[in-house]
Amino acid sequence: GAVVSQHPSWVICKSGTSVKIECRSLDFQATTMFWYRQFPKQSLMLMATSNEGSKATYEQGVEKDKFLINHASLTLSTLTVTSAHPEDSSFYICSAWDRGGTDTQYFGPGTRLTVL
Amino acid sequence: GENVEQHPSTLSVQEGDSAVIKCTYSDSASNYFPWYKQELGKGPQLIIDIRSNVGEKKDQRIAVTLNKTAKHFSLHITETQPEDSAVYFCAATSYNFNKFYFGSGTKLNVKP
Numbered sequence: 458g459a460v461v462s463q464h465p466s467w468v469i470c471k472s473g474t475s476v477k478i479e480c481r482s483l484d485f486q487a488t489t490m491f492w493y494r495q496f497p498k499q500s501l502m503l504m505a506t507s508n509e510g511s512k513a514t515y516e517q518g519v520e521k522d523k524f525l526i527n528h529a530s531l532t533l534s535t536l537t538v539t540s541a542h543p544e545d546s547s548f549y550i551c552s553a554w555d556r557g558g559t560d561t562q563y564f565g566p567g568t569r570l571t572v573l
Numbered sequence: 574g575e576n577v578e579q580h581p582s583t584l585s586v587q588e589g590d591s592a593v594i595k596c597t598y599s600d601s602a603s604n605y606f607p608w609y610k611q612e613l614g615k616g617p618q619l620i621i622d623i624r625s626n627v628g629e630k631k632d633q634r635i636a637v638t639l640n641k642t643a644k645h646f647s648l649h650i651t652e653t654q655p656e657d658s659a660v661y662f663c664a665a666t667s668y669n670f671n672k673f674y675f676g677s678g679t680k681l682n683v684k685p
Contacts, residue, residue, distance in 0.1 A: 500662060500677045550616050561607055562673055564616040
């Protein structure tokens with residue numbers, strides 16, 4: 458299947474700092490990428506839909522000024538957690554939709570964020 | 574919007590037995606149903622999917638069935654092995670939704 462990478466795989470930061478997470482589709486172009494958040498033993502919670510060249514669409518209850526999303530190219534989307542606080546600690550997972558190929562969604566390996 | 578329900582939340586089977594996980598969905602417009610396997614600390618991995626124009630799809634020990642009339646689909650794993658132990662998620666979507674709706678997950682434990 459197609460490959461989606463995320464970087465970093467884990468990050469520890471101090472409260473008040475900003476953290477950027479990258480999501481790349483390695484072998485296909487993705488006009489649409491998604492960002493999810495997952496709490497322990499729970500399902501994936503969609504945070505936002507990232508569309509190349511346009512503004513992201515955020516789900517209800519997700520602060521767009523806190524979770525900045527940039528989808529500047531067909532293979533890269535970034536999520537920046539601004540002014541992170543301990544409650545932002547979570548497992549963040551991105552996915553990319555291979556519309557031009559298999560027409561399905563592939564997930565990255567996830568990023569574990571810990572805010573001290 | 575779409576609502577996907579998944580059962581059971583946990584499932585324990587003996588190695589070699591079969592495992593079945595079921596999902597129901599609410600929106601008749603949904604036409605694509607993937608299944609993902611997630612191991613601890615990793616992202617979900619697509620294991621099989623089915624589109625609404627077929628009723629069943631099989632890939633070695635894994636199969637998925639779809640009943641559009643009843644709006645439910647199921648994952649079947651035969652001859653289970655300890656490495657099948659993971660959390661499995663179903664999802665539903667349509668080309669009009671532009672996003673996937675996930676079930677709550679099933680933790681499968683295959684006992685050796």
